[in-house]
Amino acid sequence: MDYLKIVKDNCIKCGLCTDNCPFLSKYSINLLDFTKREDLAYSCFLCNKCSNVCPKDLNGKYISLAFRQNTPKYKLVKLTKESYPFRNLPKRKGKSSDLLYLGCNFPTFYPETSKTLIDLFKDKGFDFSIDCCKNPVKSSGYKDTPSKLLEDQIKNLDIDRIVTACPNCYHQMKKKYDAQIISIFEWLEExxxxxxxxxxxxxxxxxxxxxxxxxxxxxxxHAPKYQDKFKSTNCCGAGGLASKEEREIADGMTKSIKNDEIYTYCATCSMRFSKYNKVHHFVSVFLGIDEEVNTDYLKNALKAKFFK
Ligand code: SF4
Ligand code: SF4
Known part of the structure; x- marks a missing residue:
């Protein structure tokens, strides 16, 4: 059913979504009002916070994505992420039952950790891939189709499991391909x-x-003493490409955590928060590296493209 209709039929106008979202509160709207504001399609951070507080489980992300499909934007994002210029695809000919899928951001922000992962996979006889999962293409309102290149790799390398280093790749690719999608943490644990x-x-x-x-x-x-300290921050500020329309809100989200020590598992979150905090990426810490986020984007992307 049309998601906008679901919101219209179910919202009880309690206002909890507005109270918990800087975007909705900036425009003094709830999700029901948002269904009438297609002009704000690209202002939502797709962060899911509203669905967590809404008594009816409604989610602004799906309103935003429905609007975005009517008005695709950011053609450059589509072009560069659909055909990622720093792509580095598997080289081997024979079977690689597991494939390390590094995504596009992780290897640029964590080059040393990426190299270590590639070596661990190589030791087990497995290959790696550096490419974009196309989540940004979906966020730009363009059609979200499975990658033909990845489908070919699954077939040619007889891949059983795709092992994702990025949480967005994991959630974006899940159930889309004829291979099991697992996170790098499952693989490292195994x-x-x-x-x-x-x-x-x-x-x-x-x-x-x-x-x-x-x-x-x-x-x-593997981190039994973890704490949930940052509940009030909805997003690192990079979510849903909304920082382009709502720079002030995005910066406010990033600055909402300052002079702290953060553990996370998304390279983009690491990059944003490292401006004001000490950030640790779980993959890097678990491997005993604890690499600092490296923001030399172009140099690292080029290096990743030519990793062997
Ligand atoms: S929290 Fe849910 S029910 Fe309450 S106003 Fe927002 S969308 Fe409507
Ligand atoms: S997904 Fe996030 S940014 Fe979008 S409406 Fe919900 S809480 Fe606000």
């Missing part, structure tokens, strides 16, 4: 590569995993 964190750590959950915590289920087994 091969006993995780060095546990035995001290307290404050976790910032990336939007795609914040409320269902599918990926975090594995992480928490």
């Amino acid at each position: 091969y006993n590569y995780i060095k546990d964190i035995n001290h307290e750590c404050n976790v910032f959950y990336p939007c795609s995993d914040r409320y269902n915590r599918e990926i975090f289920e594995v992480i928490k087994r």
